[in-house]
Amino acid sequence: MIALNRTPWTYRIGIPVFHVVAIYGIVTAPLTWPTAIVGLALYTIRGFGITVGYHRYFTHESFKTSRPVAFLLALFGGLAGQGTASWWVYRHRTHHRYTDKVGDPHSPRVDGFYHAHLGWLFKDATPESRDGENALRGEWPRELRVLDRWIPILFLSQGALLYAWAGWSGVTWGFFVPTIVSWHLTFFVNSLCHVYGDRPFDTQDDSRNNRFFAALMFGEGWHNNHHAWPRNAKLGLRPLQIDLGFYFIKFLEVFGLVHDLHVKTEDEIRTSVKRYTRVA
Numbered sequence: 044m045i046a047l048n049r050t051p052w053t054y055r056i057g058i059p060v061f062h063v064v065a066i067y068g069i070v071t072a073p074l075t076w077p078t079a080i081v082g083l084a085l086y087t088i089r090g091f092g093i094t095v096g097y098h099r100y101f102t103h104e105s106f107k108t109s110r111p112v113a114f115l116l117a118l119f120g121g122l123a124g125q126g127t128a129s130w131w132v133y134r135h136r137t138h139h140r141y142t143d144k145v146g147d148p149h150s151p152r153v154d155g156f157y158h159a160h161l162g163w164l165f166k167d168a169t170p171e172s173r174d175g176e177n178a179l180r181g182e183w184p185r186e187l188r189v190l191d192r193w194i195p196i197l198f199l200s201q202g203a204l205l206y207a208w209a210g211w212s213g214v215t216w217g218f219f220v221p222t223i224v225s226w227h228l229t230f231f232v233n234s235l236c237h238v239y240g241d242r243p244f245d246t247q248d249d250s251r252n253n254r255f256f257a258a259l260m261f262g263e264g265w266h267n268n269h270h271a272w273p274r275n276a277k278l279g280l281r282p283l284q285i286d287l288g289f290y291f292i293k294f295l296e297v298f299g300l301v302h303d304l305h306v307k308t309e310d311e312i313r314t315s316v317k318r319y320t321r322v323a
């Protein structure tokens with residue numbers, strides 16, 4: 044068994060506090076058009092940062108890009124409050140390496156639904172995970188290492204700026220509510236998208252395609268497609284499988300901001316399934 048020796052106190056304290064403050068804000072802070080628009084805009088920018096930046100670029104290397112664009116993707120992902128890029132990437136690669144087996148950080152099959160959704164965040168870190176994060180950072184250019192160190196401060200600064208801009212309404216609807224919504228929609232990919240939905244690919248795990256979460260999470264709900272071929276930049280493989288994350292990557296490609304997209308069609312993935320391996 045892996046030794047445990049570190050307490051993620053930021054999650055144990057921060058996540059409950061954020062929920063309480065968000066609920067109190069929803070009850071007491073008036074929702075105005077400006078705060079709603081800013082909240083939606085921040086939710087969208089940070090959502091693209093998670094799916095395109097943290098997930099498709101940093102974890103799976105689905106495309107190539109320049110250092111400035113990589114920095115911005117890491118920044119937007121980091122502003123979602125889902126941990127540093129190295130923390131996120133290390134754990135998600137571990138999820139792919141051990142999907143729905145012992146060693147998977149969040150598997151409903153192994154540890155139950157609540158653990159896969161939220162409980163796993165409160166577990167102690169391991170020496171292996173810290174070594175893994177350090178190894179990742181060691182491969183990154185200096186600006187990404189610096190960002191990894193300071194992103195928690197930048198994340199919280201959003202709240203301070205929104206409070207300065209529009210008081211209690213600004214920080215509630217611009218910061219706390221979009222953060223909580225983004226958290227749980229991401230968590231549902233880890234929990235519900237391994238329990239409910241379609242399985243067009245016979246992967247060696249419980250991953251599912253769930254169109255509801257695909258729509259709300261910029262394509263992330265096409266999770267069985269993703270586990271079938273994790274490196275694919277494109278998660279929605281069929282015409283009606285809406286994948287806003289991939290459309291955003293194509294948009295960036297038009298302007299020459301990303302290149303060498305790794306894209307396979309559903310048929311190509313099916314014929315390659317013999318070569319299917321768990322991407323580290």
Ligand SMILES: [Zn+2]
Nearest residue numbers: 138233250266
């Ligand atoms: Zn998964």
Ligand SMILES: [Zn+2]
Nearest residue numbers: 135139269273
């Ligand atoms: Zn993945």
